[in-house]
Amino acid sequence: MARRTVTLVGLFILVFVSGCNTTTSNKGEFEVVYSKGNVKGETEKIEERQYTIAIVPKLVNIPYFNAVEEGALEAGEELGVKVIYKGPTVADSTQQIKVIEELIDQKVDVIAVSANDPDKLVPVLKRAQRKDIKVITWDSDTHSDSREFFINMVNxxxxxxxxxxxxxxxxxxxxxxxxxxxxxxxxxxxxxxxxxxxxxxxxxxxxxxxxxxxxxxxxxxxxxxxxxxxxxxxxxxxxxxxxxxxxxxxxxxxxxxxxxxxxxxxxxxxxxxxxxxxxxxxxxxxxxWSPKKLGYLTVALATNLVDGVHPSNQQDVPQVGRIHVIEDTVIMGEPMDFTKENVDQYDF
Structure with a gap:
């Protein structure tokens, strides 16, 4: 598999605004692929190689996971990696396993999954690991021996x-x-x-x-x-x-x-x-929290992982902010409350 060296520190840090389109019209199980060539940071140029990061949500076509998708695709564009966003149409572990098996056959570099069932997904995730595919979880975890780390939104x-x-x-x-x-x-x-x-x-x-x-x-x-x-x-x-x-x-x-x-x-x-x-x-x-940030963070940390770089406590991730790491769990940030007074300030 091709490899690309990506350093997040070199990327231009933008002010993040949580704006997510939640009206995706795709129907049924779907796959979104986004790839881009070279992406320049402030101090360096990313080598022209290609990673494939597969993001597997619990299910597709609900506002929360639509917003995750938007953040993941944005990260793919800015980091210069290929992102496959693919999940089942219902929150079902059997369907999710089928999606993961297809991604293993495609020989992706990383599979990042929001697990519908922490037990049932273990065998297929271990199979991915045996195929030298990096496995991480986000949003919903599985057993630690079947993934490298878990990206949690909040404590x-x-x-x-x-x-x-x-x-x-x-x-x-x-x-x-x-x-x-x-x-x-x-x-x-x-x-x-x-x-x-x-x-x-x-x-x-x-x-x-x-x-x-x-x-x-x-x-x-x-x-x-x-x-x-x-x-x-x-x-x-x-x-x-x-x-x-x-x-x-x-x-x-x-x-x-x-x-x-x-x-x-x-x-x-x-x-x-x-x-x-x-x-x-x-x-x-x-x-x-911002599901768009969660999607972006997952792709960013998955890209680093292919280079052998694990997340670290207080790491500053462009577009996301400082993350916390406790053992093998990444915590993205703090929850936000939305009320009638402030709801119009957010769009996702």
Whole structure:
């Protein structure tokens, strides 16, 4: 396989603005390939060789992963590497394994995957490693022996506790609440879910978690689950969406059922899908990071990895900022809250 020497320090550092297009019209499983020739930094010229970095999301065609795609392709253009962005149409580990097998056959240099299942993906990722393909994870991890490092968006304890706080602040720290998560097997969602529960037990004894339901990151299923929760629990005071499809679905259900002001909606989501819900009071606050930055960071660190360069603590990554490294985990930054007051300042 061809090799290219890339030094991130030499690239011109731009001011990053989180602006992501979330209206991708591609249908079904798809593959996006972006490649560019030479890219000049301030002090050096990148040699004209070619790496292929494969980015595998949990699924395609939802706003969160569309924004990741945009950041990944931007990094491919600026770093002069070929980026393949390919994933299943649903959050299913079997389909994801099929995508990874195809990428192994293409002899890519790096496979970077957001794992739908931390256990089921291990054999295929180890197969990639045996083929001298570098493997990393981002967004959702797998077992450490099947990848080199994991790129996490935020500290999971900080995020989980914060999500519980945002709901508690909006329901006077009392009453019943439910959680709409994504896939039951997704490692990142389960870690966040654990810390939500810990925060509730430790700080909000007058609140009660009545049910956790799994949407499998399907927007329609999340909507139907939200409707069911509102019908099943007439005293429900709040819903936390633990994956990006949860808050929009819950907010729509709350709005349709005339429960605005009675049931608070918080959780993880991009600001664009939540803009109007926040403004009309169908949701109170949503939390996220920049998925575009996450896509850019994943390609940048994958490119360095092919050169044998691992991420380091306090490393300054152009377009992203300073990252933190704890053992084999990279932490991109801190979560951001979006409310009716600031939601118009963001576009992703």
């Amino acid at each position: 999971p304890e900080t995020l989980g506790r914060h999500l519980m706080d945002t709901l508690a602040w909006n329901v006077d720290e009392t009453g019943e609440f439910a959680i709409i998560t994504g896939s039951k097997s997704a490692a990142n969602l389960n870690v966040w879910l654990n810390w939500i529960k810990v925060q509730q037990r430790e700080y909000y004894p007058n609140m009660k978690l009545v049910e956790v339901v799994a949407s499998d990151d399907d927007p329609h299923k999340a909507y139907m689950l939200a409707k069911d929760l509102l019908a099943k629990y007439p005293n429900l005071k709040g819903i936390i969406g633990n994956s990006s499809v949860g808050p929009p679905a819950a907010a729509q259900a709350v709005k349709e059922e005339g429960k605005m002001g009675e049931v608070a909606v918080v959780g993880l989501s991009s600001p664009n899908p939540m803009n109007e819900y926040l403004k009309v009071g169908a949701a109170q606050v949503v939390t996220l």
